Amino acid sequence: MSDPSTALPSDPHRVTSAGGSTRVVIVGGGPGGYEAALAAARLGADTVLIEERGVGGAAVLTDVVPSKTLIATADVLDVVGTSQELGIRDADSGSAPGAGTLDVDLGAVNERVQRLAAAQSEDIRSSVRDAGVRILEGRGRLTGPSEVEVLDADGARTEKLGADVILLAVGARPRELESAPSDGERILSWTQLYALDRLPEHLIVVGSGVTGAEFASAYRALGSEVTLVSSREKVLPGTDVDAADVLEDAFARRGVHVRSRSRAASARREGDGVVVGLTSGEEIAGSHVLMALGGIPWTADLGLEEVGVRVKDSGHIDTDRVSRTSVRGIYAAGDCTGVYPLASVAAMQGRIAMHHALGEAVSPLISAQVSSAIFTSPEIAVVGVSEQDVKDGVVAGEVLTLALDTNPRAKMQGLTEGFVKLVVRPGSHTVLGAVVVSPRASELILPYTLAVAHRLTADQVAGTSTVYPSLTGSLAEVARRATITVAR
Ligand SMILES: Cc1cc2nc3c(=O)[nH]c(=O)nc-3n(C[C@H](O)[C@H](O)[C@H](O)COP(=O)(O)OP(=O)(O)OC[C@H]3O[C@@H](n4cnc5c(N)ncnc54)[C@H](O)[C@@H]3O)c2cc1C
Numbered sequence: 001m002s003d004p005s006t007a008l009p010s011d012p013h014r015v016t017s018a019g020g021s022t023r024v025v026i027v028g029g030g031p032g033g034y035e036a037a038l039a040a041a042r043l044g045a046d047t048v049l050i051e052e053r054g055v056g057g058a059a060v061l062t063d064v065v066p067s068k069t070l071i072a073t074a075d076v077l078d079v080v081g082t083s084q085e086l087g088i089r090d091a092d093s094g095s096a097p098g099a100g101t102l103d104v105d106l107g108a109v110n111e112r113v114q115r116l117a118a119a120q121s122e123d124i125r126s127s128v129r130d131a132g133v134r135i136l137e138g139r140g141r142l143t144g145p146s147e148v149e150v151l152d153a154d155g156a157r158t159e160k161l162g163a164d165v166i167l168l169a170v171g172a173r174p175r176e177l178e179s180a181p182s183d184g185e186r187i188l189s190w191t192q193l194y195a196l197d198r199l200p201e202h203l204i205v206v207g208s209g210v211t212g213a214e215f216a217s218a219y220r221a222l223g224s225e226v227t228l229v230s231s232r233e234k235v236l237p238g239t240d241v242d243a244a245d246v247l248e249d250a251f252a253r254r255g256v257h258v259r260s261r262s263r264a265a266s267a268r269r270e271g272d273g274v275v276v277g278l279t280s281g282e283e284i285a286g287s288h289v290l291m292a293l294g295g296i297p298w299t300a301d302l303g304l305e306e307v308g309v310r311v312k313d314s315g316h317i318d319t320d321r322v323s324r325t326s327v328r329g330i331y332a333a334g335d336c337t338g339v340y341p342l343a344s345v346a347a348m349q350g351r352i353a354m355h356h357a358l359g360e361a362v363s364p365l366i367s368a369q370v371s372s373a374i375f376t377s378p379e380i381a382v383v384g385v386s387e388q389d390v391k392d393g394v395v396a397g398e399v400l401t402l403a404l405d406t407n408p409r410a411k412m413q414g415l416t417e418g419f420v421k422l423v424v425r426p427g428s429h430t431v432l433g434a435v436v437v438s439p440r441a442s443e444l445i446l447p448y449t450l451a452v453a454h455r456l457t458a459d460q461v462a463g464t465s466t467v468y469p470s471l472t473g474s475l476a477e478v479a480r481r482a483t484i485t486v487a488r
């Protein structure tokens with residue numbers, strides 16, 4: 001997909017209601033839906049948001065907010081657990097502090113997680129309502145190209161809404177294996193983890209995508225024994241290979257057992273624990289298993305086929321870069337489109353849809369400018385063109401990497417893991433992409449995201465003042481080296 005950078009005019013053929021303001025109906029109240037609702041209301045549309053489970057969506061209630069809140073606790077323990085070199089000792093034993101000497105009250109952690117998620121959901125509900133959006137509880141379903149019905153929990157229709165513009169932002173749910181049905185106690189999906197009140201003794205995590213890697217990292221830091229069942233050669237398929245290597249080393253150092261090239265075939269309860277069967281016939285015993293096999297879009301019973309909205313084989317709704325579906329007036333955003341399953345992208349797609357539908361000029365989604373982070377220890381953040389794109393000949397680029405252990409601040413903080421990688425265009429040295437692997441990489445990636453979005457050159461990044469000592473010094477330093485090396 002190529003990404004034009006110029007703004008597109010709004011759809012000149014878009015439908016508007018006769019007379020009054022445009023009627024917008026949004027199905028799904030996650031980031032795709034609620035950000036769209038806020039945008040539509042601000043643009044003067046008569047806006048209704050239909051949500052079945054809770055405003056904020058899975059992002060706020062079960063996915064992003066809960067996982068990152070849990071990880072906040074895990075991060076503290078990870079720092080403490082690697083603080084021996086900094087001279088920190090356990091007061092009683094004098095030994096290195098860590099999982100063995102510190103206790104985690106998982107009940108308290110999860111109580112905090114759930115409180116925060118509920119509060120965040122309520123905050124969003126209030127801002128959406130205050131913006132003038134009507135919020136309806138129930139399940140939305142298309143009954144025509146400009147009509148949506150609302151069903152209650154028993155499937156009875158409570159309302160039928162006419163719409164000039166419809167946005168579908170229904171998200172996705174965890175994929176399950178039939179031979180490993182979750183029971184909410186020991187065989188768990190990621191949405192069920194927060195009901196645990198005691199730390200699993202031995203958590204088996206199946207799936208080494210972003211979700212599996214984040215939970216494996218977090219639960220190990222919290223003190224569980226962790227086995228990660230990875231179907232691939234390396235963890236985090238599709239991520240920068242050097243970053244995946246750093247994470248595998250970090251897992252090894254922290255005692256996460258990675259079972260690479262292993263596929264789970266089943267999971268069952270046995271006694272006080274679980275047994276995960278691999279396709280090889282081998283079995284792994286643990287106290288709990290987390291199935292992290294990716295998501296399935298909630299598109300099956302949405303009336304899409306009847307109305308003619310084109311759906312891919314995967315169940316995702318087919319959209320273009322301004323979030324239009326194949327049916328005029330119907331837009332889609334977020335995980336149900338499968339474009340880039342991130343909360344930040346869902347929100348962007350939702351806003352873009354509303355701006356387009358309501359007559360504002362819009363910039364289409366530019367995937368090459370999307371930054372994302374994996375919240376493991378250390379974190380991995382990426383933006384733009386990857387080294388793999390360069391190797392595959394998709395883009396001409398030069399790649400420079402600088403290990404973080406040369407950075408003075410990293411030395412002071414005792415950081416040994418991580419690096420900064422920059423991809424620049426040969427000749428112009430325009431910054432095309434970057435990877436940062438370090439604590440708080442999710443924060444450190446922003447200067448590179450700005451550089452990619454605004455086509456800054458490595459010289460401009462290198463010439464920007466950085467604080468001494470700071471990890472950002474390495475962001476400028478690798479850019480400096482890029483200009484010298486590439487110029488040669
Ligand atoms: C464990 C985990 C951690 C993640 N961490 C991050 C992260 O750190 N950063 C990041 O950017 N992304 C993260 N993601 C991805 C992020 O959660 C999703 O990309 C995001 O939730 C997508 O937003 P959405 O609006 O498309 O859907 P959702 O957040 O899934 O919301 C969709 C809503 O629609 C509702 N709905 C569904 N069908 C109907 C219907 N028929 N009628 C009414 N309502 C309906 C659902 O109840 C749901 O509330 C994470 C994902 C997981 C699984």
Ligand SMILES: NC(=O)c1ccc[n+]([C@@H]2O[C@H](COP(=O)([O-])OP(=O)(O)OC[C@H]3O[C@@H](n4cnc5c(N)ncnc54)[C@H](O)[C@@H]3O)[C@@H](O)[C@H]2O)c1
Binds near residue numbers: 211230237264265
């Ligand atoms: N920090 C973040 O931004 C964040 C965090 C979590 C998820 N997400 C988003 O959610 C999306 C989905 O991530 P995910 O990790 O949930 O799903 P995924 O589809 O990326 O990964 C699932 C993994 O499970 C493996 N798998 C499938 N069946 C298996 C089996 N039987 N045995 C062993 N392994 C098996 C797959 O090969 C795959 O590698 C990501 O692309 C990401 O955008 C983002």
